Amino acid sequence: MASDELPPPGVPSSESPGGGTHLPINRKALYSVICGFAAFLVLWVFPFGAFVLGLPAVTAGIHGRREINLSKGTQGGDNLAVAGITSGAMTIALMVFSWLTS
Numbered sequence: 119m120a121s122d123e124l125p126p127p128g129v130p131s132s133e134s135p136g137g138g139t140h141l142p143i144n145r146k147a148l149y150s151v152i153c154g155f156a157a158f159l160v161l162w163v164f165p166f167g168a169f170v171l172g173l174p175a176v177t178a179g180i181h182g183r184r185e186i187n188l189s190k191g192t193q194g195g196d197n198l199a200v201a202g203i204t205s206g207a208m209t210i211a212l213m214v215f216s217w218l219t220s
Contacts, residue, residue: 124195127132133184136188141191141192141193141194141195142192142193142194143193143194143195143198144182144185144189144194144195144198144199145182145197145198146178146179146181146182146185146194147178147179147182147183147186147195147198147199147202148182148195148198149174149175149178149201149202150174150175150176150178150179150198150199150201150203150206151174151175151179151199151201151202151205151214152202153172153174153178153202153206154171154172154175154176154179154202154203154204154205154206154209155202156171156203157169157170157172157175157205157206157209157210158172158205158208158209161209161212161213165213165216165217166171168209168210168212168213169209169213171206171209171212172205172207172209172210172213173204173206173210175202175203175205175206175209176203176206176207176210178199178202179199179200179203179206180199180203182195182198182199182202183196183199183200183203185220186199188196217220
């Protein structure tokens with residue numbers, strides 16, 4: 119690709135100033151990680167609220183990862199989705215464990 123040629127629309131440029139590509143982050147992956155970490159923080163104060171936040175963290179993360187995989191490299195945020203799924207699932211597991219042991 120010549121230096122004066124632009125990539126087609128929707129294709130990330132590999133010649134960004136930072137040296138890497140800057141892909142737009144998938145919104146569901148971002149929502150997943152936010153809900154997952156908020157659920158973990160809420161777990162110690164309001165356990166049912168942790169479930170209410172943990173369940174969307176897991177589902178949004180799964181849907182976000184699916185959208186990222188189907189985007190063929192035009193979206194980023196797979197690591198955020200994995201972090202959201204993990205934190206949401208662990209929060210739900212801790213809530214159920216504490217409920218069963220009390």
